[in-house]
Amino acid sequence: MSDEQELGITESKEHNPGDWYAEVVQKAELADYAPMGGFIVTRPRGYALWEAIQDNLDTWFKRTGVDNAYFPLFIPESYLEREKDIVEGFDPEVAWVTHGGHDELEERLAVRPTSESIIAPYMSQWVRSHRDLPLRVNQWNSVVRWEATETKPFFRTKEFLWQEGHTAHATDESAWAETTLRLDQYQRLYEDVLGMPVLRGRKPDHDKFPGADTTTTVEALMPDGKSVQGGTSHHLGQSFADAFDITFSDEDENDRTAFTTSWGLSWRAIGALVMSHSDDQGLVLPPTVAPKQVVIVPIWQEDTREDVLQYCSEVAAELEAQGVRVHLDDRDERNPGFKFNEWELKGVPVRFEIGPNEVEDEEVTVVHRPDGESSLEDRADITAAVHDHMDEVYDKLYEANAQRLDENVREASSREEILGTIGQHGGYVKAPWCGDVDCEAEIKEQIHAEIVLVPLAEDSAARAASEFEDEHLPEPDHEGEDCAVCGETAEQTAFFAKSY
Amino acid sequence: MSDEQELGITESKEHNPGDWYAEVVQKAELADYAPMGGFIVTRPRGYALWEAIQDNLDTWFKRTGVDNAYFPLFIPESYLEREKDIVEGFDPEVAWVTHGGHDELEERLAVRPTSESIIAPYMSQWVRSHRDLPLRVNQWNSVVRWEATETKPFFRTKEFLWQEGHTAHATDESAWAETTLRLDQYQRLYEDVLGMPVLRGRKPDHDKFPGADTTTTVEALMPDGKSVQGGTSHHLGQSFADAFDITFSDEDENDRTAFTTSWGLSWRAIGALVMSHSDDQGLVLPPTVAPKQVVIVPIWQEDTREDVLQYCSEVAAELEAQGVRVHLDDRDERNPGFKFNEWELKGVPVRFEIGPNEVEDEEVTVVHRPDGESSLEDRADITAAVHDHMDEVYDKLYEANAQRLDENVREASSREEILGTIGQHGGYVKAPWCGDVDCEAEIKEQIHAEIVLVPLAEDSAARAASEFEDEHLPEPDHEGEDCAVCGETAEQTAFFAKSY
Ligand SMILES: [Zn+2]
């Protein structure tokens, strides 16, 4: 096997998506496997993607009243048990700290699987009056869930990075507005930053976050036809506030119980990003989050070397001064073809090729990573042009994903049709549903598909009122039709899909 | 006790600094105690200080070639043992995860106390050629050290937030340049951002980081006369590279062993910041890091309310548009005196008082938090004026600390003088020292003072060559004099102090 083949991607995205994904993640230097199963090492190129996600969300959160905080890594067992008492079905698989130094602890400490049970008691202390509401805190941290599955970087790991937001409100309406505001921000992240349209809705009741009134979700369709839960925002109603005594005195000095929410988005967004856009040449990234947006590859012979490199340096300096994240690959020991392959593998969205012809004609050859489209631009206009090219690359990625999503939402009105359509095409199948978990169970048993979302009533209303077709708001429900599985009266529309 | 007294600080900084500090941290809403001893909950006002520190350091790190990454929270016991084999005296008190879910783990996992032992093996994989060097990664995370001491928020906690940088280099010189570059950045953080001059130097050999060639440190003097280790940067030489096989092929294709460094700064910087500047009215912060830099307190009667509030809103909007972090406290239910006290307690550096007189005269009364100094400024010039006032507040804080430091570095030439001077004044005592740990032990036993630093040779040279007296570079050493403790020939100057 030649050196270049070893460096390149050897697996096929279409025929072997699992191995292909693992290979892209490792060869593009996003992550390595840790010595313990279920853990990964996030390398600088991978972590930079997380930083880009953080920068965007954190700015939006802060503009909308959220402060960051930091709660302990550990939660005493008795605190988790308290949550278990409130929330039926809450039995987290967690990592337990039993010893500190050489001594056994009196009480075991759970490594946080999520922080509701340690945050809620403090919210209870901090909230006294209606003037303290809404109270909004967020933390960027890592959580650990001891689920034994095969490791898939960013998708399935025992430890993962995420943010968890926790809020308390005086009214149900305020808590619901918070829930949907954060869902909107997650949707915006996917659509405006990550180049991926998503479907939005709520989870069926049997799949809500334990203790939640409503769990809302954004779902992204992967090229292999499976859905990824891209972020969830929970309206917790009063269950946590009741249990942890989060009460306040209202304007008339009456004691009232607050309403709470929580919402989280994890590094799974990186996994969805990588899987959605990348190809058999390696990583593909939108310029919005790419650590380097432009790579300049000089092409020279000995007699043109100095002129070409000088020209390239000036172009690089100009772009950098304009805030473009640019890298000039001036390595002597590699030829241009090697460099093209390497930066394609590593996902730089735009490539400049500059040789003696470009220097002489005062031009730049600009190549788009996703499709190799090549064009000549005047050197004099290069800064303006590069922004246009980056926008074009973003649009190409978004459009490809939007088209895939549009083509992969299908209707079904019977059990056989659900099974057959998902079996043949993957993607989402919309069907009228009675609301009974048993009607999902049948589908789940046979093809491991489940109901990944149900449209939000207000989104359905908005869509019905809208003239725009491509809003990716799930369509009005099938209320009153017959459940596709059992034939009873349908209460809503279910979106079935296989899921990560 | 009246409402206002309960809200305010009741302990004295001078007479009861420990309780005073704890009270300021809680009442200024920086942190609360967690249910488990040794852990704290960092509230938004406290976390914002950490974010300000992060923003500054992270920008400087990235400009100087550092990328962020993320390594696992857990380290297998066998990996830690490997470090134990290399490094004499390495026996970390750590939290041990023994169970995942309902099952006992085959190998115990340590919650990271620091990450050398998990990062070094990956550096070994990533470094192949001299072209891969220097390799620099940093992570912002939390670490856990199971040391049983009384909890002191930000100073002594079992879990703390920090950054840990890890680098590999082709040469000893490059590694040493890295070590001092990071020390410079830590010094800059304290002096240019946190308003605190620091002393810089290296730890005596017996107090180095286990395995390090040299541990460098910046030390900040607290008002109670104790020194705080504000950040450390370690030149690790080849000990870790030898043990973890971090080798590279040089330009002649010869295999060589790399040199490594590590460097860290923790949230102890927040503790030092709070303790240095604050007073019996509460928190004092420099405007550089204060979450709110200016608070506007309107002062009105019923007939002037509308005019005063309108004027205040316009001032607030103007400052905000200019990037000043400003809060208009327009609460109806609180009087101005209450608001003054509250914002003094919470450490807003500059207060605007605006009543009917200010409105009529088109002026603003500006009050400095640290000393209550009050002045009138023209409304028309307020944006320029507020920047001057923030600079003045910063300078006042820095100067007060610089003066304290200058007054509290004393000379001693005998054991009795060391003991007596520290006993009476606290602060630093410089004395000629033979280099023997036993000579520190005697001082340590009697008054719990230790050698917190020894001047760096290059800093001594720089100071000798410098015309500036206030550079806070420790002075030239006492080489050739007699050790103040044992009378043997002195090799260096030791700075003795009590230490946090
Ligand atoms: Zn049914």
Ligand SMILES: [Zn+2]
């Ligand atoms: Zn001695």
